[in-house]
Amino acid sequence: xxxxxxxxxxxxxxxxxxxxxxxxxxxxxxxxxxxxxxxxxxxxxxxxxxxxxxxxxxxxxxxxxxxxxxxxxxxxxxxxxxxxxxxxxxxxxxxxxxxxxxxxxxxxxxxxxxxxxxxxxxxxxxxxxxxxxxxxxxxxxxxxxxxxxxxxxxxxxxxxxxxxxxxxxxxxxxxxxxxxxxxxxxxxxxxxxxxxxxxxxxxxxxxxxxxxxxxxxxxxxxxxxxxxxxxxxxxxxxxxxxxxxxxxxxxxxxxxxxxxxxxxxxxxxxxxxxxxxxxxxxxxxxxxxxxxxxxxxxxxxxxxxxxxxxxxxxxxxxxxxxxxxxxxxxxxxxxxxxxxxxxxxxxxxxxxxxxxxxxxxxxxxxxxxxxxxxxxxxxxxxxxxxxxxxxxxxxxxxxxxxxxxxxxxxxxxxxxxxxxxxxxxxxxxxxxxxxxxxxxxxxxxxxxxxxx
Numbered sequence: 339x340x341x342x343x344x345x346x347x348x349x350x351x352x353x354x355x356x357x358x359x360x361x362x363x364x365x366x367x368x369x370x371x372x373x374x375x376x377x378x379x380x381x382x383x384x385x386x387x388x389x390x391x392x393x394x395x396x397x398x399x400x401x402x403x404x405x406x407x408x409x410x411x412x413x414x415x416x417x418x419x420x421x422x423x424x425x426x427x428x429x430x431x432x433x434x435x436x437x438x439x440x441x442x443x444x445x446x447x448x449x450x451x452x453x454x455x456x457x458x459x460x461x462x463x464x465x466x467x468x469x470x471x472x473x474x475x476x477x478x479x480x481x482x483x484x485x486x487x488x489x490x491x492x493x494x495x496x497x498x499x500x501x502x503x504x505x506x507x508x509x510x511x512x513x514x515x516x517x518x519x520x521x522x523x524x525x526x527x528x529x530x531x532x533x534x535x536x537x538x539x540x541x542x543x544x545x546x547x548x549x550x551x552x553x554x555x556x557x558x559x560x561x562x563x564x565x566x567x568x569x570x571x572x573x574x575x576x577x578x579x580x581x582x583x584x585x586x587x588x589x590x591x592x593x594x595x596x597x598x599x600x601x602x603x604x605x606x607x608x609x610x611x612x613x614x615x616x617x618x619x620x621x622x623x624x625x626x627x628x629x630x631x632x633x634x635x636x637x638x639x640x641x642x643x644x645x646x647x648x649x650x651x652x653x654x655x656x657x658x659x660x661x662x663x664x665x666x667x668x669x670x671x672x673x674x675x676x677x678x679x680x681x682x683x684x685x686x687x688x689x690x691x692x693x694x695x696x697x698x699x700x701x702x703x704x705x706x707x708x709x710x711x712x713x714x715x716x717x718x719x720x721x722x723x724x725x726x727x728x729x730x731x732x733x734x735x736x737x738x739x740x741x742x743x744x745x746x747x748x749x750x751x752x753x754x755x756x757x758x759x760x761x762x763x764x765x766x767x768x769x770x771x772x773x774x775x776x777x778x779x780x781x782x783x784x785x786x787x788x789x790x
């Protein structure tokens with residue numbers, strides 16, 4: 339086992355990683371930017387290392403500086419959390435070149451998961467259902483038009499290097515395709531450093547279902563059940579739950595089998611998720627592999643009792659999976675609400691600033707993962723996620739009731755947050771009945787704002 343790990347991230351996930359390490363008896367180094375010098379991860383870690391100025395490009399995305407921090411503090415491994423460098427194959431290789439363990443998938447896994455086209459082809463060869471697509475990169479509008487006519491509108495323009503809901507444009511007709519194609523290429527190049535695009539049939543309405551997987555170095559792979567991630571805004575998840583209220587036992591079994599087959603097809607290692615779209619006729623399609631720990635990992639932890647961060651660390655240290663899939667028996671229901679410092683009433687305008695009042699909810703079945711505290715000033719430079727509120731109960735209805743109570747109890751002032759939106763959703767009849775799809779958020783966010 340490692341004696342010291344460098345945490346190459348910030349915010350709530352950095353706090354989560356530090357706590358898991360400390361429970362395993364591992365010392366932590368908090369790598370932080372100048373803007374985060376008063377952050378909770380810096381206070382909690384045994385050691386700290388300043389990476390540089392606030393901009394992510396000069397701190398949390400600075401590979402050489404992070405490697406230098408790990409070597410100077412004599413850390414044996416680096417945990418990237420999610421976001422930033424978590425899915426960067428080049429960074430994983432740099433770690434290996436300097437004798438550091440990258441806590442996550444292999445560089446090959448990372449590079450493949452980032453190459454959507456190659457990954458799709460592997461899944462097709464493995465017999466896993468894939469969303470109908472163009473079968474190649476699209477280099478011109480005429481090509482895009484040709485394949486759109488074959489697939490049938492609506493279609494989605496997707497960046498081959500995209501991920502996390504970014505690099506996607508829906509085209510309901512040829513006119514919109516003509517407008518969006520050049521814009522999508524420019525955005526893909528600017529965002530991902532690669533302007534490659536492909537086309538997919540737009541599956542709508544649909545549900546977004548993902549399966550948590552763990553794999554050791556000997557090739558043993560297991561899955562820990564699904565997470566329902568359908569409620570999203572601009573392809574960014576807002577609410578997640580496990581299990582899914584949509585799946586029947588037979589459908590769950592089929593999708594779990596496909597998730598395992600997908601992981602085995604790419605020789606996956608460590609923790610990750612296999613994501614699917616599910617249509618109204620119970621047809622499911624491979625979407626992508628997320629080669630990292632997910633923001634929503636706590637709902638799986640709450641239902642299975644498996645600490646996924648500790649599992650990641652043990653696997654990276656060369657330990658084998660110590661349990662079989664059939665030994666994991668999910669219990670009850672867990673729901674997670676992502677807490678963002680945004681104002682839903684002002685089209686989700688970011689709301690950084692000084693937190694003068696903070697009260698965390700408690701009680702049976704409540705978990706709050708956050709890095710904020712009373713007196714903390716949210717920087718303007720980073721993602722607006724300030725925490726995740728997770729509740730667990732024997733039934734879905736019970737978990738929702740606990741969530742409503744906990745949301746009302748949670749106080750974060752004077753900044754604006756998404757708490758009011760979550761309370762609205764928890765009272766929505768369709769949500770309560772488990773009848774929703776990826777367009778659900780339009781019940782609360784006007785369509786014209788959603789498409790801006």
